[in-house]
Amino acid sequence: MLRYFIARIGQSLLLFVGVIFLVFGMVRMTGDPASLMMSRNATPAEVAAFREAMGFDRPISVQFVSWITKVLHGDLGDSLHFRSPALPLVLQRLPATVELAAFGLLIAILISLPIGLIGGSHPGSLLDSVGRFIALLGQSIPDFWLGLILILIFAQHLGWFPVFGNDQLSSVVLPGFVLGMPVMGELTRLTRSAVLEVRGEDYIRTAYSKGLNPSTIYVNHLLRNVTISLVSVIGVEFGYMLGGSIYIETIYAWPGMGQLLGQAVGWFDFTLVQAITIFVSLVVIALNLLTDLAYALLDPRIRHG
Numbered sequence: 001m002l003r004y005f006i007a008r009i010g011q012s013l014l015l016f017v018g019v020i021f022l023v024f025g026m027v028r029m030t031g032d033p034a035s036l037m038m039s040r041n042a043t044p045a046e047v048a049a050f051r052e053a054m055g056f057d058r059p060i061s062v063q064f065v066s067w068i069t070k071v072l073h074g075d076l077g078d079s080l081h082f083r084s085p086a087l088p089l090v091l092q093r094l095p096a097t098v099e100l101a102a103f104g105l106l107i108a109i110l111i112s113l114p115i116g117l118i119g120g121s122h123p124g125s126l127l128d129s130v131g132r133f134i135a136l137l138g139q140s141i142p143d144f145w146l147g148l149i150l151i152l153i154f155a156q157h158l159g160w161f162p163v164f165g166n167d168q169l170s171s172v173v174l175p176g177f178v179l180g181m182p183v184m185g186e187l188t189r190l191t192r193s194a195v196l197e198v199r200g201e202d203y204i205r206t207a208y209s210k211g212l213n214p215s216t217i218y219v220n221h222l223l224r225n226v227t228i229s230l231v232s233v234i235g236v237e238f239g240y241m242l243g244g245s246i247y248i249e250t251i252y253a254w255p256g257m258g259q260l261l262g263q264a265v266g267w268f269d270f271t272l273v274q275a276i277t278i279f280v281s282l283v284v285i286a287l288n289l290l291t292d293l294a295y296a297l298l299d300p301r302i303r304h305g
Contacts, residue, residue, distance in 0.1 A: 004296055005293060005296070008289055008292045008293065009289065012285050012286070012288070012289045015285055016281070016282060016285055019277075019278065019281040019282075019285075020068060020071060020278065023274050023277050023278055023281075024064055024067060024068070026274075033051075033054070033056050033270065034047050034048075034050050034051035034054065034056050035047060036268065036270060037050070037054075037080055037268060037269075037270050037271070038050050039268075071278065074087060075087070076090075076271075076274065076275035076278060076279070077271040077274065077275060078271060079264075079269055079271055079272040079275075080267070080268070080269045080270070080271055080272070081264070081267040081269040081272065082269075082272075086271055086272045086274075086275035086276075087275060087279070089260065089272065089275075090257060090260070090272075090275055090276055090279050093255060093256050093257045093259070093260045094256075094257060096166060096254060096255050096256035096257075097242055097245060097249070097256035097257045097258060098242065099166075099172060100172060100175055100176055100179060100241075100245060100248070100249070100254055100256055101179065101238060101241040101242045101245065102238075103172045103173075103176035103180075104175075104176040104177070104178075104179035104180030104183065104241055105180060105183060105234070105237065105238050105241060106176075106180075107176055107177055107180040107184070108180035108181075108183040108184035108187055108237075109187065109234070111134075111180075111184050111188075112135075112183075112184045112185075112186075112187035112188040112191060113187070113191055115127075115130075115131035115134060115135070115188050115191075115192075116131065116135075116187065116188045116189070116190070116191025116192040116194075116195065117191060117192075117195055117223070117226070118131065119131040119132065119188075119191075119192040119195075120191065120192040120193070120194070120195025120196045120199070120226075121195060121199070121218075123192075123196060128192075131188060131192065132188075132189075132192070134184075134185070134188065135184070135185040135186075135188035135189050135192075136185065137185070138181045138182055138183075138184045138185025138186075138188070139182050139185035139186060140185075141181065143178050143179070143181065143182065143247060143248060144247045144248075144251060146178050146181065147174070147175065147178045147247070147248055147251040147252065148251065150174050150177070150178060151163055151174065151251070151252075154174060155174065161173050161174050163252075164252060164253035165252075165253050165254070165255070166254055166255060171252075171254075174252065175245075175248045175249070175251070175252040175254050178248055179241055179245055179248050180241075183237045183241065186233065186237070187230065187233065187234070187237075190229065190230060190233055191226060191230065194225070194226040194229040194230070195222065195226055198222050198225045198226060199222065204217065204222065228295070231291065231294055231295050232291050232292070232295050234291075235287050235288065235290060235291025235294070236287070236288055236291060238287060239283060239284035239287035239288060240284065242257070242280060242283055242284065242287075243257075243280040243281075243283075243284055245257075245258040246258035246259070246261050246262050249262075250262045257276055257279075257280065260272070260276065261273065261276045264276065
């Protein structure tokens, strides 16, 4: 168990270091960072002054050591647009993104689990066919298109939900549903496949042969093993939802990290883009690590494998 945990932690640290290398190189590979970050109307003298102030005139190795030292101390630079440290700006938007992702994940779980369990328990039935169609629909519809359609129907015509912002409790319903749709499709397929696989195991047939109550078998054996398979996917998907909500937050004017990232790109605020990228990557890596550890605790085959 301890060896497994140490190995996973080491892999996560190496992955984070790789993300830092990638983020640092992204700006440098596109050319002169000072020219990219400065306004197109800036004079050569202003660009040169900015380059010197940011340290871009120093050797790459010196720039990297200086930059990674600041990152490890929690200094992700200053936003070029807001003229203030970037990390507090990201943390200020974090609760809204977490709220949106959590609601979307909750919607996905509440819809996918019953559909997947029923479809896996009754393969080939009408309910199974409907469930597979819903899962396919959830993974096929473009989220930006679905977001606009839901605004047109439920906000404009019916007036059931607000169109923009998060001023009301109901504001999270439409963007949360759109964000959770692809996850719902994946969880439905995974749940159905897991149920079909577990139903054929020897211990399930043995439980039936002993005359155990079908509901007891369903809850204590079938559902428990299916849940183990879902833990890893749910944790990973939640991390991706935190970092992949840029279109949804932009469409619904949701004041989260995704909207801030879109604005930062439009402002050519590469420092803020880097800060958001590093922060979201760290959160996703941490969630993946926690998911792996939880999976090992639930399934002895993993930690003793």
